[in-house]
Amino acid sequence: MPLTGVEATFWAMLAPFVAAALGPVLTQRLKHNAAWVLAVFPALIFLHFLTLVPGVSSGEVYTAALEWVPTYGVTFSIYLDGLSTLFALLISGIGTFIILYAGGYLKGHPQQGRFFSFLFLFMGAMLGVVLANNLITLFIFWELTSITSFLLIGFDHLRAASRRSAIQALVVTGAGGMALLAGFLLIGLASGSMEMNEILTSGDVLRDSPLYVAIFTLIALGAFTKSAQFPFHFWLPNAMEAPTPVSAYLHSATMVKAGVYLLMRMNPVLGDTALWTTVLPIFGGITLIVGAVLGARQKDLKLMLAYTTVASLGLLVMLTGTSAELAIKGAVLYLFGHSLFKGALFMVAGTIDHEAGTRDVTKLGGLRQAMPITFAAACLAALSMAGLPPFIGFIAKEMLYDGAWQVLGFGPGWALIALVGNALMFALAGAVALKPFIGPKVETPKHAHEGPVLLYAGPVFLSVTGLLAGVFAAFTGDLFINPMISAVTGESYTYGLYLIPKHINAALFLSLITIALGSFLFTKLDLIRAQVDKLVKAIGWGPDKGFDQLITLVVKFATLVTRTVQTGSMVSYVRATFIVLAVFLYVPMFATGTFPTFSAIQNLTFYEWTFVIIAVIGLGAVLFAVNRLIAIVSLGILGFAVAIIYLLYGAPDLSFTQFMVETLSVVILALVMTKLDLQPRDFRLVKDRVFDGVLATIVGFGLAFLLISIVELPFNASLSEFYAQYSRVIAHGRNIVNVIIVDFRGLDTLGEITVVLVTGLAILALIRVRPKGEKAEPLVAPEPVRNEEGA
Amino acid sequence: MNTVIFRTIAPYLSALMILFSIFVLLRGHNEPGGGFIGGLIAVSAFAIYGIACGVAAVRRAITFHPLSIAAAGLVLSALSVMPSIFLAQPAMTSQWLQIHVFGTPVDLSTPMFFDIGVYLVVVGAITSIALALEEREQK
Numbered sequence: 001m002p003l004t005g006v007e008a009t010f011w012a013m014l015a016p017f018v019a020a021a022l023g024p025v026l027t028q029r030l031k032h033n034a035a036w037v038l039a040v041f042p043a044l045i046f047l048h049f050l051t052l053v054p055g056v057s058s059g060e061v062y063t064a065a066l067e068w069v070p071t072y073g074v075t076f077s078i079y080l081d082g083l084s085t086l087f088a089l090l091i092s093g094i095g096t097f098i099i100l101y102a103g104g105y106l107k108g109h110p111q112q113g114r115f116f117s118f119l120f121l122f123m124g125a126m127l128g129v130v131l132a133n134n135l136i137t138l139f140i141f142w143e144l145t146s147i148t149s150f151l152l153i154g155f156d157h158l159r160a161a162s163r164r165s166a167i168q169a170l171v172v173t174g175a176g177g178m179a180l181l182a183g184f185l186l187i188g189l190a191s192g193s194m195e196m197n198e199i200l201t202s203g204d205v206l207r208d209s210p211l212y213v214a215i216f217t218l219i220a221l222g223a224f225t226k227s228a229q230f231p232f233h234f235w236l237p238n239a240m241e242a243p244t245p246v247s248a249y250l251h252s253a254t255m256v257k258a259g260v261y262l263l264m265r266m267n268p269v270l271g272d273t274a275l276w277t278t279v280l281p282i283f284g285g286i287t288l289i290v291g292a293v294l295g296a297r298q299k300d301l302k303l304m305l306a307y308t309t310v311a312s313l314g315l316l317v318m319l320t321g322t323s324a325e326l327a328i329k330g331a332v333l334y335l336f337g338h339s340l341f342k343g344a345l346f347m348v349a350g351t352i353d354h355e356a357g358t359r360d361v362t363k364l365g366g367l368r369q370a371m372p373i374t375f376a377a378a379c380l381a382a383l384s385m386a387g388l389p390p391f392i393g394f395i396a397k398e399m400l401y402d403g404a405w406q407v408l409g410f411g412p413g414w415a416l417i418a419l420v421g422n423a424l425m426f427a428l429a430g431a432v433a434l435k436p437f438i439g440p441k442v443e444t445p446k447h448a449h450e451g452p453v454l455l456y457a458g459p460v461f462l463s464v465t466g467l468l469a470g471v472f473a474a475f476t477g478d479l480f481i482n483p484m485i486s487a488v489t490g491e492s493y494t495y496g497l498y499l500i501p502k503h504i505n506a507a508l509f510l511s512l513i514t515i516a517l518g519s520f521l522f523t524k525l526d527l528i529r530a531q532v533d534k535l536v537k538a539i540g541w542g543p544d545k546g547f548d549q550l551i552t553l554v555v556k557f558a559t560l561v562t563r564t565v566q567t568g569s570m571v572s573y574v575r576a577t578f579i580v581l582a583v584f585l586y587v588p589m590f591a592t593g594t595f596p597t598f599s600a601i602q603n604l605t606f607y608e609w610t611f612v613i614i615a616v617i618g619l620g621a622v623l624f625a626v627n628r629l630i631a632i633v634s635l636g637i638l639g640f641a642v643a644i645i646y647l648l649y650g651a652p653d654l655s656f657t658q659f660m661v662e663t664l665s666v667v668i669l670a671l672v673m674t675k676l677d678l679q680p681r682d683f684r685l686v687k688d689r690v691f692d693g694v695l696a697t698i699v700g701f702g703l704a705f706l707l708i709s710i711v712e713l714p715f716n717a718s719l720s721e722f723y724a725q726y727s728r729v730i731a732h733g734r735n736i737v738n739v740i741i742v743d744f745r746g747l748d749t750l751g752e753i754t755v756v757l758v759t760g761l762a763i764l765a766l767i768r769v770r771p772k773g774e775k776a777e778p779l780v781a782p783e784p785v786r787n788e789e790g791a
Numbered sequence: 792m793n794t795v796i797f798r799t800i801a802p803y804l805s806a807l808m809i810l811f812s813i814f815v816l817l818r819g820h821n822e823p824g825g826g827f828i829g830g831l832i833a834v835s836a837f838a839i840y841g842i843a844c845g846v847a848a849v850r851r852a853i854t855f856h857p858l859s860i861a862a863a864g865l866v867l868s869a870l871s872v873m874p875s876i877f878l879a880q881p882a883m884t885s886q887w888l889q890i891h892v893f894g895t896p897v898d899l900s901t902p903m904f905f906d907i908g909v910y911l912v913v914v915g916a917i918t919s920i921a922l923a924l925e926e927r928e929q930k
Binding site for chain 2: 031066067068069076164323436483606652656657660661663664667670672675721731732733735736737739741742743746747749753756757759761763764767768
C-alpha cells in the first residue's frame with residue numbers, strides 16, 4: 001500500500017495500534033520521555049489527514065477498500081468526507097498533545113506504559129469510528145471505544161470509585177452499542193446496503209421505510225448513551241475518576257462526540273423528519289439545561305468541566321436535530337471550537353491538580369504568578385468557551401444563535417434555551433479559568449509552580465489554535481468547516497465564514513445578553529451553587545442512583561433464576577442433559593422410521609474386533625470399579641481402544657489427539673477428584689444406579705445408532721477430493737488434516753482457540769471460587785463507593 | 792506419587808516431552824502432528840513436572856502466567872491473519888518465505904505462525920487449569 005494519498009489512510013489507522021504495542025516497551029526504557037517518541041505517531045497521522053484537506057475541501061469524497069472476505073463480499077472500507085476528515089484531524093491533532101501531556105501527568109507512575117497503550121488503542125478505535133464506511137466496521141470500532149474508555153476510566157483500578165465508574169460507563173455505552181447494532185442491521189435491511197457511501201446516496205429510502213421509527217429510535221439510543229444525553233448523562237461526570245488526560249481526550253474532545261458524529265452522519269438520510277426534528281432538539285435542550293445547572297453546583301474543576309461538556313453535547317444534539325443548514329453550521333463550528341477549548345481547559349485543570357494538589361475551586365486562588373503560562377492558556381481557552389471575539393467560540397455562538405433563532409419550528413424558544421445554557425457556561429468558564437488564578441494567594445496542599453513543558457504544551461497549543469481559527473475565520477471556514485457542513489447536510493455548502501458579523505441581527509443581541517447574563521451569574525456563582533445543591537438534595541433521586549437500583553435488581557433477578565435452575569447437584573445436571581439428548585436422538589428416529597441397517601458390521605476384521613472388545617472390557621471395568629479413581633482410569637482404557645480404532649481407519653492425527661486427550665482427561669479428572677474431596681466410593685442408592693445405568697445405555701445406543709445411520713448414507717467425496725487435490729498445490733502441505741485446520745478452515749480454528757482461551761479463563765475462575773466461609777484474602781483494601789451525585 | 796524415581800526422572804521426561812511437542816508442532820504441516828496435538832503433549836509434560844516437583848517449580852520454569860501464554864498465542868494467530876492484507880490480498884491468504892539456513896531450505900509461512908499460536912493457546916489454557924487444580928491439592 002502506498003505511503004501517501006487516500007490509501008495511506010489504512011496505515012494511519014494501523015499506526016495507533018502499533019504505537020499501543022510499542023508504548024510499554026519504550027516507557028520501560030525512556031521513562032516519561034517516551035511520550036516524545038510516541039507523540040510522533042499521532043503527529044504523522046495528523047499530517048496525513050492534512051494532506052487530504054485540499055481534496056476534501058474542494059468537495060471530493062474519498063473511499064478506499066481492502067478486500068477482507070471476498071467470498072461474502074465483506075470489505076474493510078473507509079469513507080472520507082468533510083465530516084470524517086475534521087474528526088480525524090481532531091482525534092490525531094489533540095491526541096498528539098494528549099500523549100505529551102500524559103507523559104508529564106503520569107511521570108513516574110509505574111503503569112505509565114500501560115496508560116499510553118490504552119490511549120493509543122482508543123485513538124485507533126476512534127479513528128476507525130469516524131473513517132469506517134461499512135456499518136458493521138463502524139460498530140466494531142464503536143464498541144472498541146467503549147471498551148478502551150472502560151479501561152481508561154478504571155485505570156486506577158485499586159479504587160472502588162474508579163471501578164464503579166468504569167463499569168457504569170461500559171454498561172451504559174455498551175447497552176447503547178447493542179441498540180446501535182440493531183439499528184444498523186435495520187438500516188441494512190431497509191436500504192439493502194451496509195456501505196455508508198451507498199446509504200448516504202439512497203435519498204429518501206430510509207425515511208420512507210416502514211422501519212424508520214425503529215431505526216431512528218435505535219440509532220438515537222446509541223448516540224444518546226455515547227454522547228451522554230439526558231437521561232443517560234450521569235456516566236460522564238462519574239467518568240472523571242479517570243486520570244485527566246483521559247478526561248481531556250475521551251470525555252470532552254473525542255469519544256463523547258461519537259454520538260453527535262453519528263447523528264450528523266445520518267442526518268442526510270434519517271434527518272429532517274417530524275420525529276427527528278422533535279425528539280433530538282427536546283432531549284438536546286433538556287441535556288443542555290440539566291448539564292449547565294448541575295455544573296454550577298460543582299466545586300471540583302473537573303466536574304464543572306464535565307457538566308459543561310454534557311451541556312455542550314446537548315447543545316450539539318439540539319442543533320443537529322433541527323436538520324437546518326444554519327443550525328448545523330453552528331453545530332459544526334461549536335463542535336470544532338469545543339474540542340479545542342474543552343480539551344485545553346481539562347488539561348489546565350489537570351495541571352492545577354498536579355501542581356497545587358487540589359482541584360477544589362474554593363481552595364484555589366492567586367496562582368497566576370506561580371503558573372503564568374498555564375494561566376495564559378486557561379484565559380485563551382475560557383474566552384473561546386465564553387464565546388468572546390475573536391475566538392472560534394464566538395463565531396460558533398453567533399452561528400448557533402442565528403440558526404436557533406431563525407430556523408426552528410419552536411421559534412425563539414430554542415434560542416432562549418441556548419441562551420440560558422450559554423450564559424451558565426459563560427459563568428462556569430470564568431470560574432474554571434479565573435477563580436484558581438486571580439485574587440489573593442491561597443495556601444494549597446502542594447507548593448504550586450509552573451508545570452514542565454509536557455504539561456503546558458497541550459493547553460497552549462489548543463487554545464492558540466482556537467484563537468487563530470477565529471482570527472483566520474475565512475480560511476478555517478473554507479478548509480474545514482464548509483466541507484463538514486456539506487457532509488452533514490448532504491448538500492454542497494460554500495458560504496464564507498466571517499469573524500465580524502456582516503449585519504446586525506438577533507444573534508448579536510443574544511450574544512450581548514449572554515455576556516451580560518453570564519457575567520451576572522459569575523458573580524453570583526456561590527449563591528447558585530448553594531441553591532442548586534439544595535434543589536438536588538430535595539429531589540434526592542437521580543439517574544445515577546437509578547443505575548445502582550437497576551443493577552441491584554438485575555443481580556437479584558439473576559440470583560433468583562440461578563437458584564431456581566441451578567440445583568448445584570452434578571448428578572441432576574447430567575441426568576437432565578442426558579434425558580434431553582435421548583429425546584433428540586430417538587424422536588426423529590422413530591418419527592421418520594429410519595433405523596440403521598448394520599450392513600457394515602460383517603466387514604469388521606478380527607483385529608478390529610479385538611479393539612472393540614478391549615473397549616467393552618474398559619467399559620465393564622468402569623461399571624464394576626470398586627472406587628471412583630479406578631473408574632476414571634478404566635475410562636482411559638476405553639478411550640485408548642477407540643484411539644487405536646481411529647488409527648486402524650487411517651486417521652493418525654485424530655488418533656494421536658485422542659490419545660493425548662484421554663491421557664489428560666484421566667489426569668485432570670483425577671485432580672478434580674482430589675480437589676473436590678470426593679468420596680472414593682460411589683454411595684448412590686441401588687435404584688439410582690439402575691436409573692442412571694439405563695439412561696446411559698439408552699443415550700449410548702442412541703448416539704451409536706445415529707452415527708451408524710450417518711455412515712450408511714451415500715458418501716459425497718467432493719470435499720475430500722478438493723482437499724486432497726489442493727492441499728499440496730495451494731497450501732504447500734501434505735498433511736491434509738493440518739492444512740484444513742490452519743489454512744483452509746483457519747477462521748474456524750481462530751474461533752475455536754478463542755473459545756479454548758475463554759474456557760480456560762472461566763474454569764480458572766471457577767477453581768478459584770472458594771466455598772462459603774473460607775475467606776479469600778482481599779486483593780485491595782475495601783473502600784466506600786463514591787455515591788454523591790444526586791442527579 | 793512422590794517416589795524418588797519419579798521425582799528424579801520427571802524433569803528429564805518433561806524436557807523430552809516439550810522437545811517432542813515442538814517437533815510434532817513443526818512437522819504438522821506435512822506429517823501427523825500440529826498445534827493442537829503438540830500443545831496437548833506439552834501440557835502433559837507440565838502436568839507430570841507439576842505432580843512430581845510441585846506447581847511452584849512449573850510456574851518458575853515457564854516464567855509467564857499460563858493464561859498470558861495462551862493470550863499471546865491468540866494474538867500471534869490473529870496477527871498471522873493480517874500480512875496478506877498489506878499485499879492487497881484477502882485476509883488469511885497464506886504467505887510463504889523460503890530461507891536457507893546453512894544450505895538447508897527452511898519454509899517459513901503464516902500458517903506456521905498460526906499453528907504456533909494454536910499450540911500456545913492450548914498449552915496455556917489447559918496448563919492453567921491443570922496447575923490450578925494441582926495447587927489446591929497441596930494445601
